[in-house]
Amino acid sequence: MRATPKWRTAFAALVTAAAIGAPAVPAHAVTGPAETDNARGFTARLDIGNGAKACSAALVAPEWLITAASCFADNPAESVRIPAGAPKLATKAVVGRTDLTTTDGAERTVVHLVPREDRDVVLARLSAPVANVRTARIADAPAQTGEKLTLTGYGRTKDEWAPVKAHNGTFTATALGSTDLDVTGDNAAICAGDAGAPLFRTSGDIAQIVSVASRSDQGGCFGIDTAQTSTKGVTARTDDLAAWADSTVKAAPVADFNGDGIEDIAISDPKATVGGNAEAGAVRVVYGGGKGNVQLDQSLSFVPGEAEAGDRFGQSLATVDYNQDGYTDLVVGVPFEDAGPVADAGMVSVVYGSAGGLGKGRVSEDFVQGQGNGALKASGNEKGDMLGWSVAAGKTRGGEPFIVIGDPGESIGAKEDAGNVFYVRGGTSVNLTQEAGLSGGLEAGDRVGWSVAADANNIAIGGPGEDIDGAGDAGCVWVLSHQLNADRKPTERANINQNSDKVSGGSETGDALGTSVALVENGPNGDSILAAGAPGESITNAAGTDVKNAGSVTTFKIPASGGWTQSQVIHQDQPDVIGGIETGDRFGETLQAINLSPKTAPTWQTLQLVVGVPGESQGPVTAAGAVQTMTLLGAPGPHNDVLYAGHNGLPGTPGANQRIGQAVAVSPTHIYVGMPTGPNAQGAAYAVPWQNVTSYAGPGPGPDQPVTVYQPGKDGIPAGGKAFGAVIR
Structure with a gap:
């Protein structure tokens, strides 16, 4: 000016x-x-x-x-x-x-x-x-x-x-x-x-x-x-x-922990050693605009808890301006945190943003069972609850911030690992189980809350261990609105499984529908699109061979007016999807979705789905992995592209068991690809501009934009770590 x-x-x-x-x-x-x-x-x-x-x-x-x-x-x-x-x-x-x-x-x-x-x-x-x-x-x-x-x-x-x-x-x-x-x-x-x-x-x-x-x-x-x-x-x-x-x-917001208007990024290494404690876990925060980076871990005075072996601080991450002060806050899952003598009870920490960055302003807080208010206060810690295995956060259409916390190891009565989800919004703290708040039969091993996602309209909860009509671990996904019912819980809108008349295919043992879920606003009028991954899905190829664990993703329209309908079934045996089905591809192991212009009418270009395929082979290289990108508006068609080592700007060459696609994230500017298992021994993460993929840029080749590499020991990021890039936000 x-x-x-x-x-x-x-x-x-x-x-x-x-x-x-x-x-x-x-x-x-x-x-x-x-x-x-x-x-x-x-x-x-x-x-x-x-x-x-x-x-x-x-x-x-x-x-x-x-x-x-x-x-x-x-x-x-x-x-x-x-x-x-x-x-x-x-x-x-x-x-x-x-x-x-x-x-x-x-x-x-x-x-x-x-x-x-x-x-x-x-x-x-x-x-x-x-x-x-x-x-x-x-x-x-x-x-x-x-x-x-x-x-x-x-x-x-x-x-x-x-x-x-x-x-x-x-x-x-x-x-x-x-x-x-x-x-x-x-x-x-x-x-x-x-x-x-x-x-x-x-x-x-x-x-x-x-x-x-x-x-x-x-x-x-x-x-x-x-x-x-x-x-x-x-x-x-x-x-x-x-x-x-x-x-x-109308622009989609970015994570901005220090309030300078420049996008920041948090990359976790839940297996990092902290103070001699193996797999205590750490999160590296890289501030945009060349303003440096910091490490967050539980050895710091402003981070709740203590760095202990096996805590896995940063196993899950989410971002939201939770206290509505203009600075993005970081939600960190620590699912293997011990609660006194109770092993792996889990916890979730909120580290608040400020002008000085994360942890330099308001005191961080934590969510643990037995503390706080409502359902969290009323719940007890049990061995293996894994509170914080998954987290999601955002704001409702009315602007109220919320946090959704997966607790998939929770036992309900004698049903071990039945699973549970906590929903925290303002003074509301409620839990959602198949005993209260979610439909279906309560069973051991359902693992409700293994995955969670949310947008301004709805919440999605994955239970990949749910048995459906005798098919073990067939999986299920629940969709709930932020509208609270008479019990002050989010209102269930859908119970989705593959034996439903409204869903293609059928529930089969090991499909694991709900291993991953993604939700995105379908325009400014309260509609949403849900994507649900079933990486254990077997697909029969043209020769009649049953290809195990090929994987699939199903998308659903969730209109504001009520009801829901299936939109697309997506897998690699379709002519308009890049690649081919192979045993162990696990297409849909991870999912991310984004609306790049949430305040405008949706187009194929603005509604994007990112699918992790960590078991994908690249030629003779097994489990090199891949990331698929495609539009959510209609069939993938020409708006489908793929990222793997050496392609679309992603550096390197395919390596066995590198499993690209096991960690993915999205922002309005980039697709983030985590590489915690190599080729760098400490892990790495890559920021790929949307312009590099035709799912965004439209048909036809174009020059790739530079891909940013985040790697321990490079560009100011301290060396050290074991699985850097395991989670990115």
Whole structure:
């Protein structure tokens, strides 16, 4: 963003209000009349730094405001340049409440800033969506000279330092610059506290924002010398920013542990030795933008528990902004943690992000049985529970963060390894078993919770050990909504097994449906797509031979309206899927799914499925492994590609038992492929740009983009470890 040392101060002063010495309510609004209802509830009031500054803004999407970057600048008179990421000062927003004495609308925290580089404009993401407030739109045409525009804001008025209502005024456009729009108030002025306020025209009942308030002569504003009568102002244009704003508010989020707006990555080595304790486990965090890396393990004071042999800290990972402060938090499963004398009871830790990175802010917390509240508090530790074997995390459509914890070794009564799942959301802590919350027959060895996945709409739980009509370990998957039922548990929507009339094929011994699950939002309307892996599936080839453990993946549509339907059955004996079936391929051993543009209508390019095939042979090289990528919208068809050593930018050559595909992850920028079993003895992980695979880039060859290699002893990552790359998030 440009530096403007004087910011034309002879003509226009900054209108960010300093509330020091002000009344208890920070300053707000233009000198015009007060708003009489919430028709313009999209106008928001910002309290920055607990009363240090006050500004105005406008809601342009349920989770996003547009306002002035100068509101967040250290010295806006010198420069309005601000960094992307979490704001330096705590910022609260009131939206949908034009009368501050009411309880209308919502209060939110501003958690992330995306500034423009060329003008006094910033988009600000809120901690949760705002419902039932009409949003304004970014105009797609500039103001014309002489055009009458409306401004609403919470700055001072003629005779009030801190009005309790938003005010409005009419302004005439006088001069259009490349990034600014000059205006003059018609018996109104832009006052302190109005910085960032929307200046808009109205089309029907839709406000179209052409600019946001930046600077003003403030003639007639409370506290300004009465000799100053000019109502001239300078506003920052937005009419040419619609595409930028649209791409920003609709972008898929990335993990950002230190809040700098750059993607970070966590890579675990659950077999790492820590303080002489073999397989205590560790997680290496690599901060984006070349900001270094750190190791997290249980020898650190801010990580719950102690580093002990066999704990396997990092056996599972998930990310979510759990405390809604703008920094991504890391959820770490430690399934073999002992609880006193109880071996392998398990635990889950949440290490919180901060400006200094993970563990440098809020104290980490842990989830263990017998502590906390609800079902976790009521549960007891038992040998081999393996709490944290699987974890998933995210936010509901309403913006509430949640964590799903698999506990597949849990015994229910005399049924050993029946399995259990804990669902934690706010004050809710409930468990889900086939005894309570999940349909089906409770049996030993079901291993409910072996896999878990979740999106904003639904939760998926895999039970690969479930017996179906006498077929042992045929497997089952449950889908539940985040809507809580009368028992305060998520509501079951589907019990999916291959003997269902709605599912192709049949349940067979050892299919292990539910070994892996993935869920992804199918557009912005509450629909989801589920993918369920059955790596033990046997497939009969054209010669009539039963190929054991070839594996398959089945996808299902889970509409918001209710019900569910099968979409695709995918395996390597199909003409539109790369490769061929071989014994022990275990296609679908791991799964990841992503919607690269979750706020828009889905396309084949945005809905992506990644399938691990760790037993795949490459020519004569057995169990070299592979990763398949394909669209989730329709059959794989031409939108199917494969990653293996030496192909699509993945380095190296195929090696026996390297088992590429045993660890996969996805982000909006990359496919992550873990290589914990070689060729590097300590393990490795690769970040493959989506552009390298035709499932994303479209048909036809193209130049591969560079693949980033993460490896102990390379590029600043300390040497050491045994299975680096086992889990990636």
